[in-house]
Amino acid sequence: MPVRRLSSLIRPFRHRRSVVTAAAVAALTGGTLAGVLTATADPAHGTAAAVAQAPAPTGAPSAGTPSAGTRTPSAPDPRPSSRPGREAAREAAPAPGRGTRGEETPAEAAGRTAVPPSVVQFVSHPDDDLYFMNPDTAQSLADRTPLTTVYLTAGESNGVNARSGKAAAVTAPDKPAFAEARQNGIRAAYAEMVTGDRTSPWDRTVIPTAGGGEAELDVLRARPGVRLVWLQLREAGSTSADRPVSLRGLWQGRIAALGSQRSSGTPVAADFAYSKEQVTSTLTGLLERFRPTFVRTLDPTPGTDAKTGRLRDHQDHAYGARFVQAALARYAGLPGHPHVGVQSYMGYPNTDLPRALDSRTAEEKLRSLKTYSWLDGEDCGSPAGCGDLKASGRPSGRGWTGTVRYARGSSTGWLQPAADGGPLAFGVQDGRLAVWHREPVGGTWRGPELLPGGGLDGGVSSVRLTDGRVAVFGTRTSFEGPSGYRREVVTTEQTAPGGAFGAWRSLGTPGARDEADRTPDISAPAVAVDGTGRVSLFLRDGDHRLAGRERTPAGAWTPWRALGGADLHGDPVAATDSRGRTYAFAGTPRTVLMWTGASGGGPVAGPLPTGLPATTLALSAGPSPTGDGVRLWSRVPATGQPTAADFAGTARLAPVVAPAGGVAGFGPVSGSDVLVAARSRTGHLAVAPLSGGAWRLSGFPLAGAPAAGPDGVAALGQDGRLHWIPAPR
Numbered sequence: 180m181p182v183r184r185l186s187s188l189i190r191p192f193r194h195r196r197s198v199v200t201a202a203a204v205a206a207l208t209g210g211t212l213a214g215v216l217t218a219t220a221d222p223a224h225g226t227a228a229a230v231a232q233a234p235a236p237t238g239a240p241s242a243g244t245p246s247a248g249t250r251t252p253s254a255p256d257p258r259p260s261s262r263p264g265r266e267a268a269r270e271a272a273p274a275p276g277r278g279t280r281g282e283e284t285p286a287e288a289a290g291r292t293a294v295p296p297s298v299v300q301f302v303s304h305p306d307d308d309l310y311f312m313n314p315d316t317a318q319s320l321a322d323r324t325p326l327t328t329v330y331l332t333a334g335e336s337n338g339v340n341a342r343s344g345k346a347a348a349v350t351a352p353d354k355p356a357f358a359e360a361r362q363n364g365i366r367a368a369y370a371e372m373v374t375g376d377r378t379s380p381w382d383r384t385v386i387p388t389a390g391g392g393e394a395e396l397d398v399l400r401a402r403p404g405v406r407l408v409w410l411q412l413r414e415a416g417s418t419s420a421d422r423p424v425s426l427r428g429l430w431q432g433r434i435a436a437l438g439s440q441r442s443s444g445t446p447v448a449a450d451f452a453y454s455k456e457q458v459t460s461t462l463t464g465l466l467e468r469f470r471p472t473f474v475r476t477l478d479p480t481p482g483t484d485a486k487t488g489r490l491r492d493h494q495d496h497a498y499g500a501r502f503v504q505a506a507l508a509r510y511a512g513l514p515g516h517p518h519v520g521v522q523s524y525m526g527y528p529n530t531d532l533p534r535a536l537d538s539r540t541a542e543e544k545l546r547s548l549k550t551y552s553w554l555d556g557e558d559c560g561s562p563a564g565c566g567d568l569k570a571s572g573r574p575s576g577r578g579w580t581g582t583v584r585y586a587r588g589s590s591t592g593w594l595q596p597a598a599d600g601g602p603l604a605f606g607v608q609d610g611r612l613a614v615w616h617r618e619p620v621g622g623t624w625r626g627p628e629l630l631p632g633g634g635l636d637g638g639v640s641s642v643r644l645t646d647g648r649v650a651v652f653g654t655r656t657s658f659e660g661p662s663g664y665r666r667e668v669v670t671t672e673q674t675a676p677g678g679a680f681g682a683w684r685s686l687g688t689p690g691a692r693d694e695a696d697r698t699p700d701i702s703a704p705a706v707a708v709d710g711t712g713r714v715s716l717f718l719r720d721g722d723h724r725l726a727g728r729e730r731t732p733a734g735a736w737t738p739w740r741a742l743g744g745a746d747l748h749g750d751p752v753a754a755t756d757s758r759g760r761t762y763a764f765a766g767t768p769r770t771v772l773m774w775t776g777a778s779g780g781g782p783v784a785g786p787l788p789t790g791l792p793a794t795t796l797a798l799s800a801g802p803s804p805t806g807d808g809v810r811l812w813s814r815v816p817a818t819g820q821p822t823a824a825d826f827a828g829t830a831r832l833a834p835v836v837a838p839a840g841g842v843a844g845f846g847p848v849s850g851s852d853v854l855v856a857a858r859s860r861t862g863h864l865a866v867a868p869l870s871g872g873a874w875r876l877s878g879f880p881l882a883g884a885p886a887a888g889p890d891g892v893a894a895l896g897q898d899g900r901l902h903w904i905p906a907p908r
Contacts (some may be wrong), residue, residue, distance in 0.1 A: 204406040239582050294517045296880060297325040297899035299471035301462065303426070303499035304334040304414060304572065309368060309551055310579040311524045312475055313544045314536070318862035320372050321878050324897070327469045329462070330365075331426065331499045332414035333358040333440040340564050342572040356563040358442035362409060363559050364551035364566035366397060374401050377557060381407075387444045389464025390457035392439070393447045410466060411447065412458075413440045418490035418527070426498040429455050432664065439791045443563050462506035466512065473882060473897040474502045474521045478586035479656075480666060481528055482700030482721050492526040505658055511609040511633055518608040518629070518899045519883050525584040527577070532748060532768055533816035534581040535795040537843040540819075540860050541581040548574040581817070583845060584796070585883075587654070587703050588637030589750060591799040591849035594886035594893045595641045595649045598677035604886070604893045604901055605651055607635045612651060612671065614646060614680070615901050624903065630671070630682045638703050640689045645712040647676035652704045652716065655683070666699035668718065689718065689739040690757035702713035702750045710759015711780035717742070717751045717763045725751060725774065726764055729782060744772050749796035754809040756802055762809050762826065764789070766796040771811070775829055787829055795819070799847040799884070804869060808832055812848040812855075819843040821857055823850065838867055842874045849887040853906045856885035856892040864894045866904055877902065 191525070298319050302308050306360040308316050308328055319326045338352030340360045370379035388394050388410070398538055399405040415425035423433040436452040453461065466474075481492035481499035488875045490497055500523065507521060536544065536793060552574045553566025576579070592604040600619035604626075605612060610633040615626030639653040650672035657665050668686040673679065688701055702719035709715065714730040725742040744765055751765040761776040761783055771794060774785030794813035803810040810828030815822055820841045838855050844863045848857040850869060860866040864877040877894070885894040891905040 233465070244371075260356075265394055285872065294472060294898055295325075296322075296473060296896065297469065297471045297517075298327070298473045298475065298559050298897060299466065299469050300326070300328040300475040300884075301331065301499070301503045302328065302477060303331050303493070303495040305330055305365045306334070306548070306551060306567065307477060307496065307526070309365075309544070309547050310576050311477065311526050311529070311583065313547060314540050314583065314860070315475065315522075315862060317372050317543065317547070318880065319897075320369075320405065321861070323402075323404070324880060325469075326463075327406040327408060327471070328369075329410065329465055331412055331458075331502070332495055333409070333411045333442060334361050334414055334568065335440045336414065336416060340568045342568055344572075346568075350652070353443075353563075354440060355443040358411070358440060359444045359561065360494065360553075360564035362397075362407075362442055362444070363561050363564065364553060365407065367553075367557070367559065367566065368547045368551040369405060369407065370399060370401075372547060373399060373405055377550050377555070378559065383444075383446055385448075386468075388461040388747040389467075390453050390461035392453060392461070393449070393453035394396040395442075395445050395447050406469075409442070409445065409447075410461065411439050411441050411445065412437050412453065415493075415495050418493045419487075422494070425494060426458075426478050426502065427452075427494045429458065430498045430501055432663075444561060458502050459505045459509065462503060463509045463513075464804075465521075466506060466510040467516065470516055471519055472517050472899050474503075474507065476500045476521065478522050478523050478525050479504055479664075480586075480699040480701075481526065482723075485722065491528050496526045501664060503654055507660070508610060508634060508656075508714060518613075518627075520606070520608055520895065520897070520899055521610075522588050522882065523637065525586045528748075529579055529582050529584055530577040530595060532582065532584070532795045533795055534578065535583055535797070535814070535816070535819065535845045536581055537819045538817065540843070545575055545580040548576070548580055570768060582795075584749075585846065587750070589797060589884045590638045590640045590703055591847050591886050592640040592642075592706070593638075593886045594888045596888075598647050602888055602890060602893070603641070603649055605639050605641055606883070606895050606901070607637050607639060608899055609633070609655070610635050612639065612653075612679050612680075617903070624826065624901065626901070630680055632671075635669075636703070640704060640706050642706045642708050642714065644672070644708060644714070648673040648678075650706075650714070651680070652706050654686075654701065654703060656699075664699060666701060668701070668704050668716070686716065686736065687722045687739070689741075690722075704814070705751045705753040705763060707753035707755045707761045707763070709755055709761045709776055709780035711778055713761075713782075715753065715761050715763070715776070717753055717765075717774075718747070719747045719751055719765060723747045725763065725772075725786070727763075727783070742774060742783070742785065747772070749798065752798045752800040752811075754800035754802060756808050756827065757806055760828070763798065764798055764800055764811055766794055766798055766813075768796075769793050771798070771813070773826065773829075775826075789824070789826070790831060791824060791835070794822075795845060797847045799849050799886075801850065803827075803832075804850075804852045805832075810850060812850055814845065814848065819845050819860065821848040821855065823848075826857045838869070838871070838874075842867070847884040849892070851883045851887040851889055851892075851906075853889070854887050854892055854904075856887045856894070856904075858884070862893075864902070864904075866892055877904075 335354035335358045338354035341347040341350040341358045367377035371377040386396045395409040397407040415422040429437045438452040477496045477500040552570035559565035597603045601617045603613040613627035614631040617624045634655045636654045641651045655669045700721040705717040712732040716728045720726045725744045729737045746767045747765045753763045763774040771789045771791045772786035774783040776783045799812045803825045824835045843860040844858040846858045865874045867874040879896040882895045894902045
C-alpha cells in the first residue's frame, strides 16, 4: 500500500513561507496570546500530512462530486474568508516527491489516488447544525472543504414566525411560510460564514430522490461546494409528546408513511409521502450522490429523563439520526465510494453541562444564530420573512452557543505497540474496524485494512494484553429486536501476538434490552489491564452510573455489575499505573469521580472524590510521565485550556498542572511521556512537547481525538487518512 510520511511537527520549521501571526495565535488560544502557536502556509510543505490511507475506487470521481445534473461548478471562491484567523492558520499538504527523511518519496507516491475531504451533515431541523454542530460546520467552511447539509424535516413547528408572547398571539400560523423563513435564515447564516455577506445569492433547484420524491438543492453561487438539501418531511411538532405522525412514529411502524411539508418558496412542485424504507433509500441516495469522506449526524441515543421517562433530546433529533445510521449501514455495503467516518453530536442535553467553548468561538457561533434568527432586520425580499423569529428572543438557545459535544467517537486509546515494536492504530470506516501498522524503527505505515463485521459506532479503544496480543473494544449498532434498534459492546483480539484479529464477540449491555429509548444510551467503553492480566471494562449506562465487566486472568468474563456514581456524563476513561493498579474516571457536571483497584491488580472500588473542579467532560488518562500513578487530562470550561492532574492510589499527587502556553479548543487531550496533542479551536491538530515549548498546528481537519504514544502522535483526518507526528529524538 503506498503511503505518505511526515516531517516532524516538533522540529523547527524551515519552510520558505512560514506564517506566524497574532491572528493565527489568537485563533487557537481563544483570542488571548496565552502561548506560542506556529502555523505554516507553504504550498510545498506542511506540519503534518497523511501517512497511510484507503485508496479511492478506480475511476471513481473525487469525494464531494455530485452526480450529473447538479449545478455545482468547481471554480474556487475568489472572496476572502470571513474567518481571517482561521485562514491564516490553514496549511497546504506537503508536496510529493521530496525524498528526504520524513517526507514522501517518488516510489511511495506511485499509484496513490488522493481522496480530498468532503463532509455531509444530516440534521432534523433548520438550526440543528448551527446550535449543535458548530463550530465544526464553520471550520469546514473556513477550510474550503466541500460541505453539504441535509435537513430531514421542514421544521414548520406551529407555523407562527414570531417571538413568544404578544407577537406570537397576534400572528396567524402559516406553516409553509415559516418553513421558508427558516430556510432563508439558514441560507443567510451559511452565506455569511463563507463570504461575510448574508445576501450572497444561492441557486435553488430540484433533484429527484432515491425514495421516489423530490428535494430542493441550494448551491451557494460564490462557492458551489457549499450545498443545502431540503427533504421537507413533516416534523413532530413536540420535543417529547406522543406524536405518531413523525419520524419516530414512522421508525416504530405506527404510521405507514410520513408526508411532506413544502415551504412556500420551494421549487419542489408536488407533495409526497415516504415510507420507512423510502426515507432510508433517500438518505442512502444522497450519500451516493455527494460521496462524503466524513458524515456528521445527531445523537441517535440521547437517553431518557429519570423522572419523566421522556427522551432527553428532541424526538426528531434521535429518530432522524437513526434513519441516518440505517442509511450509512446500507451505504457501507455498496461498492465504489470513498470510505467514510462518522461523528455524532449531542443536542438538548448540552443545556445542563459545562460550557466547552472559549469565549471567542462562542461569540462566532452566536453571531451565526443571530443572523439565522433575523436579528439584523436585513430585507431578503421574501414575503415569508428572512429568518426564524422564534429564535430571536433567545438566539443562544439554552446555552447551546457556548458548547459543542460529541456523543461518541472521542477515544484517545486507539494506538498500541504491536508485537514487532511498531505501533498499531485503529479507527472506524464504513462501520468496520480500520487497522494501520507501522514497521518498527522508522519503518513505513501500511493500511488501513478493514476487518470483517460492520455496524461499529465511531471511536474504539484498545489495550495490550499481558501475552503481547492487542484487543479492541467498541460499540455496535444493529437494526433488530422488538424496537428495531440495538446497541451493544463488542470486542475483538489478535489470535496470537502480531497475528490476525479474530471474530467480533458481543459483551452485551448492562440493563434490560427491551427499553428501546434508555438501554442504547451507553457510553463508549473504557478498558485497562492490571498487573495480574485482569481486563477491566467500564461503561456509563443509561442511568448515568458506572457499570463494569472483568475478564479474569483465566479468561472468563464476569457479569455486568453496577459500580455506582450518579449524574455521570460523557465517556469514562481508564488507565493502569506502573504498579499494576487500575484506575477509572468519569465526569459529572460538577467534578470528576474515580475508581481504583489494589496495587498489583484486582477489581476496582469507588466512587471516590478527586477534588477536581468541573471539566468539559472530555477526559483521557494514561500512566503518569513521572513514573508514579496515572495522569488525567481534561479541559477547563469556558476556555478549553488543557489541564492535567496526577493520581496514585486514592490520592492526588500534585496540584492541577497545564502545559506551557495554552491552546483553546474542545474534545479530549492526549498526552504521553514526551508530547501533548489536542484539537485546536480551528479544528486542526495542535501538538506540543510535554516539557514545554510552542504548540505546533497541523494543516488538516481533525476527526475524533488524537492518540499520543511513546513514539509520536497519531490523528485521523476527515479525509479518512492517518496522520503521524514522530516524537523528537
